[in-house]
Amino acid sequence: MDVRQDTAAWKRVVEVASAAGRPVALASAVAACVEDVGADGLGVSLITSGQIRTVAHAADERSYRLEDAQLVAGEGPCTEAYLQRRIVDADVQSSCGQWPVFMRTAGELGIRTVVAVPLLVGDGVPVGAMDIYRTTSVPLDEADRVRLKAYGRILALLALDAHPALIGWEQAAPETGPLGYPPVVHQAAGAAAEASDVPVAEALARMRAHAFSRQQLLEGVARDILAGRLRLEEDGDTPPN
Incomplete structure (x- = not known):
């Protein structure tokens, strides 16, 4: 954990919430992250009881459609990040056949790159993932990964605050993707x-x-x-x- 990055990210979330006259919650954290990392879209999907997938928040309509596309297809970087508990990044135009249904939808919606960040709590228990969408190809460096992990920790905490049922299960190391739907x-x-x-x-x-x-x-x-x-x-x- 990078304390300085966490502090900077929290400060940005509070600033965005205060400027909009809103409480610190998922919406303000998503808005802060989008602006801070230069994203063209962002979606947050949560997984309750290790099975039920729900789109908790999306920055805009396109982001919501992309999250829903992963739900419909049962595949995508969100599920991979959740399972592997690590950042997953993919170029839509050179995905080598990975997640074909989702990637086709992403391409049709003008997305070039997707970065999925697991939302982890406690000792690395995954409760979902956030997906960063960009219309250009932007490689991630180590500083980007550290900053995204900081926002991932913030979103995980705010998700738990909004959805307490997320912690009502014992599967700390999932081996298969979530099968359930909202x-x-x-x-x-x-x-x-x-x-x-x-x-x-x-x-x-x-x-x-x-x-x-x-x-x-x-x-x-x-x-x-x-x-x-x-x-x-x-x-x-x-x-x-």
């Missing part, structure tokens, strides 16, 4: 399964396929199903691998 997605999958008389797993696969093929947010598809605005019938969609 509650609204599971609720919609259950409703769709009952309406179409199919297993819940198949209903969830249809939801993911629908969101992927139509470039819609997975949580948006779920809310449309629960509101009765959408009924998923078997069609030509194929769930992303």
Whole structure:
């Protein structure tokens, strides 16, 4: 831990919150980090009970779509950073086939590089990750990594403050990526399964396929199903691998 970097990052977060007349929380920390590191977008995904993934905050609509794309695809740098408990950086145009579904979406949204930073608490227990998005290729040096880790620690603490359930589990060293989705997605999958008389797993696969093929947010598809605005019938969609 670099105490000077942590202090400088906290000071910046407080300054941003004070200037906006807001409390020190995830939103102000994200805004401070975006400005400090020169990001074009930033998203924070949290993982509750080691399984349920939730987009906790996004700097803008594009960032939210990128976080949701990782949720839909079940792959991406966020999951890798969470599993490996280390910073993961990737160039969208030279990813060597890694995370193909997410990388295709990132490229379509004009993103060139992605840096995922694990959110760690205590003795390195991961509770999620923040993703830094840039529209240009900017290599990370050691100073950048130290600064990003400082913001990662701040975001982890603020995430725990906003979502206490994050600490209600014992899996300190995850070996597999999170399989669950936000509650609204599971609720919609259950409703769709009952309406179409199919297993819940198949209903969830249809939801993911629908969101992927139509470039819609997975949580948006779920809310449309629960509101009765959408009924998923078997069609030509194929769930992303």
